Amino acid sequence: MAKELTPEQQIEALKKQLAEQAKTHGDELRAAKEESEAQNAVVEGLAQQLAAAKAQGAGQLSVVTHEGQHYQVLAGQFTTAEGKLVKHDELQGNPELVKQLLADESGLLQLLEASAE
Numbered sequence: 001m002a003k004e005l006t007p008e009q010q011i012e013a014l015k016k017q018l019a020e021q022a023k024t025h026g027d028e029l030r031a032a033k034e035e036s037e038a039q040n041a042v043v044e045g046l047a048q049q050l051a052a053a054k055a056q057g058a059g060q061l062s063v064v065t066h067e068g069q070h071y072q073v074l075a076g077q078f079t080t081a082e083g084k085l086v087k088h089d090e091l092q093g094n095p096e097l098v099k100q101l102l103a104d105e106s107g108l109l110q111l112l113e114a115s116a117e
Helices: 007-056 088-093 095-103
Strands: 063-066 069-073 077-079 085-087 109-111
Touching: 007 063, 063 095, 085 088, 095 109
Parallel strands: none
Antiparallel strands: 063 069, 069 109, 077 085
């Protein structure tokens, strides 16, 4: 036969059960928050790409983004100070070169004004 628990034992068992449930729910909440933050980062990246694509338009040279600003690349290709040939579409994958061009006040990049949407 099963031994009946005293009221104090029942309370302790219920407290333990509630603590386990709280831990489980806390873990689930943390996991959901982390997933949400990761999804927000992806959405932000896609929003920046979309903004750059809108600014670029069809059939034009590339638009690159640096520190939230969009810049029109004004040359199809150019040669760096080190003698490397760079095509306009390669700048999107090279943020350090974009940063350097902006620091050098290069005429290859033109700041695009924000368009009213």
